[in-house]
Amino acid sequence: MRIAIASGKGGAGKTMLTASLHSIWPVRHILADCDVEAPNLQFFVQPKRQKSIPVTLEIPEKVTEACNHCGKCREICRYGAIAQFGKKITLFSDMCHGCGGCFAVCAAHALEKGQRTLGQLEIASLGKNAYIAGSTRIGEVMTPPVLRKLFAELAQMLAQDERDVLIDCPPGVSCPAVTVARNVDAMVLVADPTPFGYADFCLAFEAFRSLDLPLACVLNRSEMPGNAGGDSKLLNFCADQGIPVAGQIPFSREAALTLAQGGLLPELSLAWRTRFETIGASLLQIFGEVPHA
Amino acid sequence: MPNPQLKEIVVISGKGGTGKTSITCALAHLAKNTVFCDLDVDVPDMHIILDPKPQKTEAFMGGNKAIIQQELCVACGTCQELCHFAAITEDAGRFTVDHALCEGCGVCFALCPQKAISFPEALCGHWSVSDTRFGPFVHALLKPGEENSGKLVSLLKKEARALAKELGYTTLLCDGSPGIGCPVVSSLAGASLALAVVEPSLSGQHDFQRVAGVCAHFQIPVAVIINRYDLNCQGSEALEALCQKEGYPLFGKIPFSPELQEASQKGLAITELKGTLADNLAQIWERIERFQPRARSQLRSLQATRPS
Numbered sequence: 001m002r003i004a005i006a007s008g009k010g011g012a013g014k015t016m017l018t019a020s021l022h023s024i025w026p027v028r029h030i031l032a033d034c035d036v037e038a039p040n041l042q043f044f045v046q047p048k049r050q051k052s053i054p055v056t057l058e059i060p061e062k063v064t065e066a067c068n069h070c071g072k073c074r075e076i077c078r079y080g081a082i083a084q085f086g087k088k089i090t091l092f093s094d095m096c097h098g099c100g101g102c103f104a105v106c107a108a109h110a111l112e113k114g115q116r117t118l119g120q121l122e123i124a125s126l127g128k129n130a131y132i133a134g135s136t137r138i139g140e141v142m143t144p145p146v147l148r149k150l151f152a153e154l155a156q157m158l159a160q161d162e163r164d165v166l167i168d169c170p171p172g173v174s175c176p177a178v179t180v181a182r183n184v185d186a187m188v189l190v191a192d193p194t195p196f197g198y199a200d201f202c203l204a205f206e207a208f209r210s211l212d213l214p215l216a217c218v219l220n221r222s223e224m225p226g227n228a229g230g231d232s233k234l235l236n237f238c239a240d241q242g243i244p245v246a247g248q249i250p251f252s253r254e255a256a257l258t259l260a261q262g263g264l265l266p267e268l269s270l271a272w273r274t275r276f277e278t279i280g281a282s283l284l285q286i287f288g289e290v291p292h293a
Numbered sequence: 294m295p296n297p298q299l300k301e302i303v304v305i306s307g308k309g310g311t312g313k314t315s316i317t318c319a320l321a322h323l324a325k326n327t328v329f330c331d332l333d334v335d336v337p338d339m340h341i342i343l344d345p346k347p348q349k350t351e352a353f354m355g356g357n358k359a360i361i362q363q364e365l366c367v368a369c370g371t372c373q374e375l376c377h378f379a380a381i382t383e384d385a386g387r388f389t390v391d392h393a394l395c396e397g398c399g400v401c402f403a404l405c406p407q408k409a410i411s412f413p414e415a416l417c418g419h420w421s422v423s424d425t426r427f428g429p430f431v432h433a434l435l436k437p438g439e440e441n442s443g444k445l446v447s448l449l450k451k452e453a454r455a456l457a458k459e460l461g462y463t464t465l466l467c468d469g470s471p472g473i474g475c476p477v478v479s480s481l482a483g484a485s486l487a488l489a490v491v492e493p494s495l496s497g498q499h500d501f502q503r504v505a506g507v508c509a510h511f512q513i514p515v516a517v518i519i520n521r522y523d524l525n526c527q528g529s530e531a532l533e534a535l536c537q538k539e540g541y542p543l544f545g546k547i548p549f550s551p552e553l554q555e556a557s558q559k560g561l562a563i564t565e566l567k568g569t570l571a572d573n574l575a576q577i578w579e580r581i582e583r584f585q586p587r588a589r590s591q592l593r594s595l596q597a598t599r600p601s
Contacts, residue, residue, distance in 0.1 A: 009309065009336060009338075010310045010336075037503075038307055038496070038503065040495075043499070076400065078398055099377050099399075105403075105404070138473060138503055138506040139510040141443065141474055141475040173336060174439060174440060194557055195338075195341050196314055196315075199336075203336050207437030224554060226554035226555040226558070230558065253549075256549075260494035260525035260528050261495065
């Protein structure tokens, strides 16, 4: 089963929960970092790198002398990547979305193809488990193609060896998060019970409920100082909407420091470990799997 | 186009949840002659504190989406061959567009030999200009799961600049979104200062360095606020050293405090409650107001090192 750990709000605790579940997950699995704009799972685990795969986009790189200045490439491009000054065609390849329209309409075959690097994937081993992470290039705006390539690689890994996958999602509810959501079997929404976290949780629920995915909630930083009434408001929302709550993780300065330094919460103490084991078991139950022995 | 007289401050972080919005709202409370703008159009939160009274609300028509008109389609399959986004699927000779995958490039629409594809504009959300107790506020809400957040961000900035010009205001204060992708790049376009709210953790520092790399790419000056510095004092020192090395001015360090959530729970900015955080933020705002960005040529050499 591919389980996405998502949230509306950034910083709700997605990476913390993904890394914690990884450290207590009872069976072999793949750990996947899909927060490709800000990939942070690498700080909590020590993957042994096996290969890097560049993710590229096919773009028009050069206008050759065959160009007859008909301007059709500029007309079809909706991304401002092709301009025409006087007769001369000028390319702004950074703006290109790789639709291929310019190549299709150029009767003179005057456009030379090139590749723009969007980011890269890392595949690694992690003890008996595997690890895959994507990362966008700094200055690059196209995130979904990196995610699509990551899921294509992931499908190959699963075809060779079917396992569970624990997926750290990008925050928010727009294209990057939706791209991930469409490629998984179940989703955990990490809730931050502050007023901002509550608002973003509601937006995330609104965005993901229509995808026909089993959903569960984990409440993070419960009992936070100064946040009176925040926990119950969120729990009431879950009860009203029928979202099962798999567990709560209390606010703790000790946990905050551990996470800041790249430590795993289940390794803090037996009590912390048990807390995550209980959450893991209850997630499996909610998602309709027989708990692993 | 950006107005050179207007100071455009965009609050960013790289990592999510570092406290951008809480801090932006506090600065909004302290600012005078300023237009506020929530550019985190995907999951906006400033409205929770600013309590906007909309004066004008308009539909945001985002990108176009292709629709195959079945009565005109002869199932030649040209559109499927042309589509680079695998958005066109065939089921027993019937071709349809998967709108979640459609990039809105219009290639199928332009090149369908039967002209059987329509390409209407899609409603992607709404945007508003509102009154708040702190001043005028431009904000939006993208429909959940929608794309074109970058386009909406650009639209909001354009409207906010026009409003500032009309009112004769000198500052634009914007809350940005996490990450380094399309909405962040759109937020930073034309900014005179990227104000980074960073938390002292390995993740926080790493993601900040990535977004600072984006700022360097677009030659935008970066200044830093370290939030919840006392949750990891060692990490905070490492961040301070990084700021010193890269030439990012450090505008302040904010401790973890229950005051922040107490204020949010009441729908107030932190500075509307008397306390240590309020004094802290008042100092930070003073530094922001005094800040004169260096010439861009100097910046380039200062920010030449990029994280990988």
